[in-house]
Amino acid sequence: MPFDQPWDAGSTAVAGTVLYIDDSAINTLLVERILSSRPAVVFDSAPDGRSGLDRATRLNPDLVLLDLTLPDISGEQVLTRLRADPATRAIPVIVVSGETDPSVHQRLRDQGVQHHLTKPYEINDLLRLVDASLEAGRQP
Numbered sequence: 320m321p322f323d324q325p326w327d328a329g330s331t332a333v334a335g336t337v338l339y340i341d342d343s344a345i346n347t348l349l350v351e352r353i354l355s356s357r358p359a360v361v362f363d364s365a366p367d368g369r370s371g372l373d374r375a376t377r378l379n380p381d382l383v384l385l386d387l388t389l390p391d392i393s394g395e396q397v398l399t400r401l402r403a404d405p406a407t408r409a410i411p412v413i414v415v416s417g418e419t420d421p422s423v424h425q426r427l428r429d430q431g432v433q434h435h436l437t438k439p440y441e442i443n444d445l446l447r448l449v450d451a452s453l454e455a456g457r458q459p
Contacts, residue, residue, distance in 0.1 A: 334359035335381030335453040340371035340397060341415070342390050346438075350384065350415075353442055354449065368392035372400055375407050382452045387416040387423075395423075398430050411452045415440065 337360055339350050347364045354362050363378060365371035368389040375383060383401065387394030394416065401407045414427055414435040424435050434448050 332359065333357055333450045333453045336361040336363065336378060337382045337384060337449065337453075338371065338374055338378060338380040339364040339384045339415075340368065340374075340389065340394070341384075341386035342366050342388075343386070346386070350445075353445060356446070357449070360449070360453070366390075368394065368397040371397055372407075375401060375410065376404070379406070380410060381456070382449065383410055383412045384415050384449075385412055387414060387418050395427070395430075398427065398432065402431055411455075413448055413452065415445070 337354060339347060339362065341347055341350075341364070344366075347366075351362050351364070354360050363374060363380065365374045368391050371383075371385070371389075374380075385394050385397060389397070394414065398412060398414075401410060401412065411433050412431070414432050415438065416435070417438045418424070418435075419437055427435055433452060436445060436448065
């Protein structure tokens, strides 16, 4: 079903695989539709932390979008496990969460999170960060 995109189309040439880890089906659908404006971006999702870790290992995505509030393990635990595994350590992570506590934001930065978008976020901000992360590629 087509829908109007009320946001900046930006870089439609950006390519890669994005894994979105969030238990909200509505948020997942929203992000999938937003990223559909990037034809060369492959979208995948996981509804909880454990399946997100499994998918990250199997898919080797170019970017992970991670919610902090998950039904089984916290997003921070997911991040810690991603960083501990040599196979997933270099995958860029953008936290997309309702968390507003500055100490949590700092702790996430210390663990290598590139950016933290607080929900509700601006769609254009999400697209700019996804574009920049995918264009930059993985940093060792």
